[in-house]
Amino acid sequence: MEKTVFTDVYILDGTGRMPFVGEVALKGNRIEAVGEGRISVSRSGATLVDGTGAYLMPGLVESHVHLGLDNSNDIIALGALPPEEHTLLAMRNAKLYLDHGFTSCISAGAVKPRLDIVIRNAINAGHIPGPRLLASTPWLTVTGGLVDMNLLHMKREAIAIVLDGPDAYRRTVRELIREGVDVVKLVVSGDTGIPYADSRHTVMTEAEVAAAAEETLSRERRFNVHARSAESVKRAVRHGASIVYHATFADDEALDLLETHRDRLFVSPNIGYTAALVTATGADLPDRAQQHAIFQGELEASRRSLKALRKRGIRLLGGGDYGFEATPHGGNARDIEHFVTLFGFTPMEAILTMTRNGGEAMGTDIPLGQIKKGYLADLLLVDGNPLEDVRLLQDPAHLIAIMKDGKFHKAPSVAAKTTTKDRTKPFAQKKSA
Ligand SMILES: [Zn+2]
The missing domain is CATH 2.30.40.10 (Urease, subunit C, domain 1)
Known part of the structure; x- marks a missing residue:
């Protein structure tokens, strides 16, 4: 040896x-x-x-990766990209993460159903360089939820899978676990700046979350949740989520629940994307002043939430949503700096989000x-x-x-x-x- x-x-x-x-x-x-x-x-x-x-x-652990993003904001074009080209793109990104010191990545949404699975398998077989990867389903979202890019006159799923009703969730979760995912990604709340599904809206029903959770946990897989609203955090925790992404508007009841279950779950605030948009000067913001105000508000909410999470000893993870124009892949360790400069963490605490805590979130046998x-x-x-x-x-x-x-x-x-x-x-x- x-x-x-x-x-x-x-x-x-x-x-x-x-x-x-x-x-x-x-x-x-x-x-x-x-x-x-x-x-x-x-x-x-x-x-x-x-x-x-x-x-x-x-080695660093990224808790919320999308290897299939292409550093643009055009997720409709990305949805139209054929699987062959898309696989090559994800393969290049996998190497890039390892080149930047990320030896583990938890996917928070594959950009095509089998994309993470084939990349993970190729990495594990030693065919291509890349981090240890937990392969995810695409974003599972409801009609009118985040990343539902359909138009009324045509079906156009882009990068998510749009599902309504518990049975639809059961079927798709079963199918994707059969294909080989490690984690299931549920989009339970809306998101910042979406008029029909805002951050404070909880758009996936309790029954839908319960059905997806039951199918996932019964096969000893994990599910991770996009949860900005208070109620979405509660639904995630009640049904056994492993990672709660964002938790931006967690209220006292949500915080109590998180704290009660802090030994089995993690919160990944995904501050990188928010911070990048607050400080961005890029041309990717069509209405810069308005966007700036929206994301400044999100940053303030994250600040309140993070302060409470930190006080309650909830394990926090770094990283999230790199791969857009404002957050190119590879710059993910900026999250460590954000924890220090924007939220007052010590450098040690900030580094632990991407080392000790990230390692625990990977949940490997060794x-x-x-x-x-x-x-x-x-x-x-x-x-x-x-x-x-x-x-x-x-x-x-x-x-x-x-x-x-x-x-x-x-x-x-x-x-x-x-x-x-x-x-x-x-x-x-x-x-x-
Ligand atoms: Zn994401």
Whole structure:
């Protein structure tokens, strides 16, 4: 089994502990040992990576990815894109996420029914590079809900699947689980700026949510919910959702419910998209002043909601809705900066949303998201202290190495790496080898 030892690194282990100088040993795809100073572990046949001055941290987890988006806002054109081209697009994006240090992604909506499934399978088979991926259904939404792009005179589903009534949800959830999704995405509330389904509207009925939840949970899959209104948060939690996206207008009753179930669920506020539109200067906003006011309002609501969620100890996740014009794919680590600058989180708390908490949300059999014995070896070697400047994580140039499942996606340069098969060779001489 392949062995790697990172020596003389600052270890930012993703547990909340401040960085310490030490070593991390890997065996195969797992972390074998972690410790301060020199750890006692066999170095025979191991690849030694001298990380002097660099920070070793867990790979990042994006909690709300759409690999099939194309950095435009034209989701109608995207719906018309044939599956062949669309698969290639998602494949390029999968590599891009890994290039940016995202070793895990939870999909929050495939842009075609089998798109996530085939990309996940190809990644797992080692055919294409990409993060660990939880494959999702497309957005399952009601007539007149978010991403229902139909016109009255023609059927045009674009990127969502539009369903009405519990039986329709049962059938489609059964079908898509048969095809191989890991997670089901339900659009239970409306969204910001949609006149016929606003953020405070709860558009999917209790019976529809219940039917989808029953079909999902009975097959030991998970469902995640777009939930901005207070009632949509409650419906999500009552029926057993794993991730509640947004929770923008959660009231006290919704917050109480979230807190009661905080050991089994997560909230992903998806602040990146909102923040980008508030600060955007782009031509993608046809009525800039009006849009700015709308998203400023959403940001203020998120601020209130996040303050309450944080106080109640609810596990928060980073990321969300990158892949539009204002939020191109790859910039997702900006969410860490937003948590700090817009919401007053410490850099450590903000980083934990995309490491420890994200790892827990992945729900893998072997845990990930922290540098701990037994955990999966998904690691980043960073050429600076992310706690001092969280923006380092936004630029792949600062990532000296990216490792997923014990294998380098981006290996450190030769100068930083030495291999020894000589167990008698003194440790101090490793650099001269
Ligand atoms: Zn989304």
